[in-house]
Amino acid sequence: xxxxxxxxxxxxxAAFALATIRLCTALPRTAVGRVLGxxxxxxATSVGANYREAFRARSDAEFVAKMGDxxxxxxxxxxxxxxxxxxxTAEAEQLKPLRQECDELIAIFVSIIKRKRAPLRSAxxx
Numbered sequence: 074x075x076x077x078x079x080x081x082x083x084x085x086x087a088a089f090a091l092a093t094i095r096l097c098t099a100l101p102r103t104a105v106g107r108v109l110g111x112x113x114x115x116x117a118t119s120v121g122a123n124y125r126e127a128f129r130a131r132s133d134a135e136f137v138a139k140m141g142d143x144x145x146x147x148x149x150x151x152x153x154x155x156x157x158x159x160x161x162t163a164e165a166e167q168l169k170p171l172r173q174e175c176d177e178l179i180a181i182f183v184s185i186i187k188r189k190r191a192p193l194r195s196a197x198x199x
Contacts, residue, residue, distance in 0.1 A: 079128070082181065086121035086143075089174050093117035093150070096163065096171060106162050113153035119146040120178065137189050144182040151175050 097114045100106040120143050127139035154172050157163040 083121070083124065085174070085178065086124050089171070089178065090118040090121050092171055092174070096167070100157075100162060103162075105160060109153060109157050109160070109162055113150060113157065116146045116149040116153060117175075120150070133189060137186055140182055140186050140189070144179065144186065147175055147179045147182060151179070 093113060097110040100110045123139055123142040123146060127136050127143070130136035130139055151172065154168050154175060158165040158168050158172075
């Protein structure tokens with residue numbers, strides 16, 4: 074079951090990166106468009122890369138740390154989406170599906186981290 078979920082999350086993070094790439098190619102070629110585009114491109118594409126690295130973790134603690142990296146990149150991506158919309162560099166309506174997916178991915182990664190951390194904390198407190 075987890076492998077099916079893991080595969081689905083792998084597809085979602087890749088689709089999220091690709092949708093962000095498409096967004097960035099459509100941004101205006103201004104200084105602001107380039108800077109914000111570069112930032113959101115880096116953070117959004119890092120999510121899937123870090124997620125894949127998590128499955129090569131040598132321990133549960135390393136897995137949780139790498140999943141935390143995914144979460145940090147998602148939070149950063151949400152920030153850049155916010156700036157793109159608030160600055161008028163991208164249309165808020167155009168960003169809406171990306172922002173929604175970002176929020177959903179954040180919720181998923183928070184849940185995974187909490188579930189995986191619980192046994193680590195109880196083992197540490199024993």
